[in-house]
Amino acid sequence: MSLANAQRAKAGCRPLKHDAELRRAAYGHSRDMVAKDYFDHTSPSGKDAGDRIKAAGFSPVSSWGENIAAGQRTAAAVMKDWMSSSGHKRNILDCSYTHIGVGYASSYWTQVFAAH
Numbered sequence: 001m002s003l004a005n006a007q008r009a010k011a012g013c014r015p016l017k018h019d020a021e022l023r024r025a026a027y028g029h030s031r032d033m034v035a036k037d038y039f040d041h042t043s044p045s046g047k048d049a050g051d052r053i054k055a056a057g058f059s060p061v062s063s064w065g066e067n068i069a070a071g072q073r074t075a076a077a078v079m080k081d082w083m084s085s086s087g088h089k090r091n092i093l094d095c096s097y098t099h100i101g102v103g104y105a106s107s108y109w110t111q112v113f114a115a116h
Helices: 002-010 020-036 049-056 075-083 086-092
Strands: 063-070 099-105 108-115
Touching (some): 002 086, 020 108, 063 086, 075 086, 086 108
Antiparallel strands (some): 099 108
């Protein structure tokens, strides 16, 4: 979260607040990708980040975004890769998001962003 907030500060965005429900959604997705051996925003059962966010109890949800990555060994490495990708960077620097949850399992990373 602190790495994302450092990037947001440079862009003039307010810091994201850690949210335990979003963290549960992010960690659950990372674990699910490991357990079921896939890499996608949509699970084999058809659930997307919006479904996971609602199931974790974050409500109401006015907007959400998700970043996933695999293979990076450190949070700094995954943040560098995300900031080098226009879509991932757009999520990190979207000033409308107010909350974040981050999950890591094995080598799978998930960031979930949302706003009420």
